[in-house]
Amino acid sequence: MPQLTYLEAIRQGIWEEMERDSAVFCLGEDIGIYGGAFKVTDGFVDRFGPERVIDTPIAESAIVGAAIGASYTGLRPVAEFQFMDFIGCAFNQIVNFAAKCHYRWGAPAPIVLRGPSGGNVHGGPFHSQNPEAYFSHTPGLKVVCPASAYDAKGLIKAAIRDNNPVIFFEHKYLYRRIKEEVPDDDFIVPLGKARLAREGRDLSIITYAAMVHVAVEAAELLAKEGIAIEVLDLRTVSPLDKEAIAETVRKTNKVIILHEDVRTGGLAGEIAAIINEEAFNDLDGPIVRITAQDSPVPFSPPQEEYFLPKVSDVVRESRKLKAY
Amino acid sequence: MPRKNGHPKPSPKSSPRTGSNHKGNPSPGRWPKSDQRTYTIVDYRLEKPSITLCQVRDGDTVRYQCSGDLNAPVPPIRDSKYLSRDQCIAIYRWMLLNRKMEQALENLYKQGKVVGGVYFGLGQEACSCASAYALRPDEWLGPMIRNQGSLLVRGFSARDIMMQYMAKAGSPTRGRDASSHFGDIQQRNVVAPISTLGDLIPVLTGVALGARLQGRNIAVMTYIGDGGQSTGVTYEGLNFAAVQNLGLVLIVENNLWGYSTPADMQFRVKDLAERAIAYGINGVIVDGTDPCQVYDAAHEACDRARRGEGPTLIEAKMMRMKGHAIHDAAEYVPKPLFEYWRKRDPIARFENYLLKTKSWLTSEENRELIAEIDRELDADREFAVNSPMPTPESAAGGTYCENGCHQIAPKYGAPKAPVTNRRPETLKKSEAAVHLK
Numbered sequence: 001m002p003q004l005t006y007l008e009a010i011r012q013g014i015w016e017e018m019e020r021d022s023a024v025f026c027l028g029e030d031i032g033i034y035g036g037a038f039k040v041t042d043g044f045v046d047r048f049g050p051e052r053v054i055d056t057p058i059a060e061s062a063i064v065g066a067a068i069g070a071s072y073t074g075l076r077p078v079a080e081f082q083f084m085d086f087i088g089c090a091f092n093q094i095v096n097f098a099a100k101c102h103y104r105w106g107a108p109a110p111i112v113l114r115g116p117s118g119g120n121v122h123g124g125p126f127h128s129q130n131p132e133a134y135f136s137h138t139p140g141l142k143v144v145c146p147a148s149a150y151d152a153k154g155l156i157k158a159a160i161r162d163n164n165p166v167i168f169f170e171h172k173y174l175y176r177r178i179k180e181e182v183p184d185d186d187f188i189v190p191l192g193k194a195r196l197a198r199e200g201r202d203l204s205i206i207t208y209a210a211m212v213h214v215a216v217e218a219a220e221l222l223a224k225e226g227i228a229i230e231v232l233d234l235r236t237v238s239p240l241d242k243e244a245i246a247e248t249v250r251k252t253n254k255v256i257i258l259h260e261d262v263r264t265g266g267l268a269g270e271i272a273a274i275i276n277e278e279a280f281n282d283l284d285g286p287i288v289r290i291t292a293q294d295s296p297v298p299f300s301p302p303q304e305e306y307f308l309p310k311v312s313d314v315v316r317e318s319r320k321l322k323a324y
Numbered sequence: 325m326p327r328k329n330g331h332p333k334p335s336p337k338s339s340p341r342t343g344s345n346h347k348g349n350p351s352p353g354r355w356p357k358s359d360q361r362t363y364t365i366v367d368y369r370l371e372k373p374s375i376t377l378c379q380v381r382d383g384d385t386v387r388y389q390c391s392g393d394l395n396a397p398v399p400p401i402r403d404s405k406y407l408s409r410d411q412c413i414a415i416y417r418w419m420l421l422n423r424k425m426e427q428a429l430e431n432l433y434k435q436g437k438v439v440g441g442v443y444f445g446l447g448q449e450a451c452s453c454a455s456a457y458a459l460r461p462d463e464w465l466g467p468m469i470r471n472q473g474s475l476l477v478r479g480f481s482a483r484d485i486m487m488q489y490m491a492k493a494g495s496p497t498r499g500r501d502a503s504s505h506f507g508d509i510q511q512r513n514v515v516a517p518i519s520t521l522g523d524l525i526p527v528l529t530g531v532a533l534g535a536r537l538q539g540r541n542i543a544v545m546t547y548i549g550d551g552g553q554s555t556g557v558t559y560e561g562l563n564f565a566a567v568q569n570l571g572l573v574l575i576v577e578n579n580l581w582g583y584s585t586p587a588d589m590q591f592r593v594k595d596l597a598e599r600a601i602a603y604g605i606n607g608v609i610v611d612g613t614d615p616c617q618v619y620d621a622a623h624e625a626c627d628r629a630r631r632g633e634g635p636t637l638i639e640a641k642m643m644r645m646k647g648h649a650i651h652d653a654a655e656y657v658p659k660p661l662f663e664y665w666r667k668r669d670p671i672a673r674f675e676n677y678l679l680k681t682k683s684w685l686t687s688e689e690n691r692e693l694i695a696e697i698d699r700e701l702d703a704d705r706e707f708a709v710n711s712p713m714p715t716p717e718s719a720a721g722g723t724y725c726e727n728g729c730h731q732i733a734p735k736y737g738a739p740k741a742p743v744t745n746r747r748p749e750t751l752k753k754s755e756a757a758v759h760l761k
Contacts, residue, residue, distance in 0.1 A: 062560035069530020108725035
């Protein structure tokens with residue numbers, strides 16, 4: 001089985017879907033001959049032609065709008081944001097047009113909006129953000145945040161086949177940093193299903209995207225102290241896998257919610273509320289949040305390190321919660 | 325006068341387009357500067373109103389004042405280059421239905437049967453109906469809130485629109501949205517608008533893109549106003565259509581008022597059609613109260629779209645003859661302006677044209693046509709008024725397309741873009757964004 005990076009896995013997933021289904025096409029800035037800022041669509045224009053790999057003007061609202069319109073004719077557009085920080089430019093098209101059209105007038109918009117998000121790459125305030133909570137807040141959208149190469153491939157394929165607008169947050173820190181065996185064949189990972197990244201009995205860390213790796217690293221350190229940590233990788237933050245969330249809480253009775261996004265209004269608050277509703281009686285301690293601080297993402301490496309949740313934060317909070 | 329080297333020629337991209345704005349070789353004697361480029365905006369109007377508005381202080385209040393020739397003679401309807409007698413009568417009928425339906429809605433509102441407001445296209449019926457009439461059934465339209473006539477032409481009924489306004493269970497959105505906020509991607513090819521302006525432009529552009537990928541150049545039509553064209557997404561969408569050479573027909577309805585703000589406070593250019601020059605596309609001006617002008621311009625734009633010759637911006641000049649919505653008495657509009665445009669009423673003038681100028685319709689036929697519309701509206705109104713409200717629980721469900729509720733399949737046939745045998749290579753390592761690692 002070939003070893004693929006997270007980025008190569010996404011690329012392979014889109015490539016396979018374009019081969020499988022001629023209704024799938026890509027549009028975005030610099031995605032054609034250049035192959036995209038991070039080279040996710042490298043070589044696509046040679047294979048599939050400029051008709052299906054469309055370089056657009058720098059106009060995010062037009063990119064999303066055009067994707068919506070093309071989807072009404074039965075196609076499955078995959079639109080790239082050069083950085084997910086720029087998704088704010090297309091906010092209205094996404095939350096008011098795409099997200100509401102099926103509920104309002106029965107028009108499905110099977111579009112995928114994908115691109116790199118996340119920090120720890122010293123990209124500064126506009127190349128490092130995690131804007132998923134704006135969209136998980138909007139009914140009608142699905143929001144995917146893969147943590148592994150296998151999932152990234154399976155989830156992008158599922159996203160393309162889904163009949164709803166799906167926002168696919170790739171984590172740029174993971175792009176070339178993680179590599180694993182990914183089957184060369186056609187498989188999907190269903191949207192809305194979490195996975196256990198690590199099993200444990202003492203406490204659960206519920207997380208997604210790059211923070212899954214932080215949680216697993218902390219869990220490995222804590223295992224040496226005899227603390228067995230379970231890590232639940234949500235994979236999809238909208239819809240949330242409520243069953244998997246409740247199940248891990250019922251098993252370990254203590255829970256930390258970890259995400260790279262800022263704290264206030266972030267998904268941790270929502271997940272805590274779900275636990276409160278679904279598994280309150282199973283809790284043996286307070287629900288703990290570990291998140292980035294409530295500020296823009298700072299540029300300078302020491303500042304960014306301060307800003308982001310770290311393995312040491314998880315270790316410290318886990319020890320405290322275990323002892324509670 | 326010899327030209328300097330480097331004289332900008334019409335770009336090869338734009339030269340094949342019919343009616344291109346670029347006139348590459350102005351005669352040397354006529355144009356003083358050798359690098360001057362000239363552009364043509366086709367203007368179908370028989371009258372060019374020159375009325376301006378400004379804010380004036382009047383005692384202790386500020387109001388709008390209009391100036392210009394408010395007593396100019398009313399222009400005739402321009403003979404269409406394309407419309408037959410029967411087609412003219414068909415458009416006239418749509419316009420009447422449009423107006424009479426809105427009158428019925430106004431009465432329903434006064435009877436307390438409407439939920440929320442009513443938005444009128446009074447004075448704009450020619451623009452809505454004659455433009456939509458230029459589309460073929462398998463082409464697409466995205467209306468704005470006043471384009472209720474366009475929805476009728478696309479095959480929705482007055483009953484549908486009335487039920488929308490009354491928030492009935494049987495409305496096209498089953499009570500979930502109001503007014504002209506509905507569509508149909510299966511049969512009628514209408515994209516439902518959202519309340520923010522300009523957002524339909526990239527979406528309709530995308531429809532044309534999707535059709536082209538399926539081997540079809542189609543015309544897609546949408547509207548924007550003198551107010552709405554100020555939005556950024558208007559620029560993005562139209563520029564995207566221009567760059568991709570897609571068959572967008574954008575009707576810029578310059579009805580002089582964006583809610584209470586006059587057009588003069590929305591833009592600086594004399595005619596909004598001038599914007600076409602900046603996009604490198606065709607621009608046309610029509611009298612929006614003349615259905616023949618509107619149709620001819622729309623018909624030519626649709627034909628260009630079908631030939632793959634790109635978008636057209638049609639500015640239709642007219643006036644919104646009511647307030648923004650029914651609650652708005654439009655007292656900010658100077659009275660003489662209403663009087664000026666009332667004399668240019670599209671339906672009265674078209675009726676006169678058909679009955680007197682062309683003798684295409686007898687008074688008797690006209691009466692029968694009007695009576696038939698009244699009967700149709702009576703039946704639709706009765707049905708709509710007596711149909712049930714939705715159950716509270718019907719608010720649930722349908723946020724997502726799940727469990728096979730829709731089958732997604734290419735509408736115009738399988739996309740046929742050529743595929744090479746190129747295999748994926750190892751990723752290039754020299755990319756710019758790698759510094760973010």
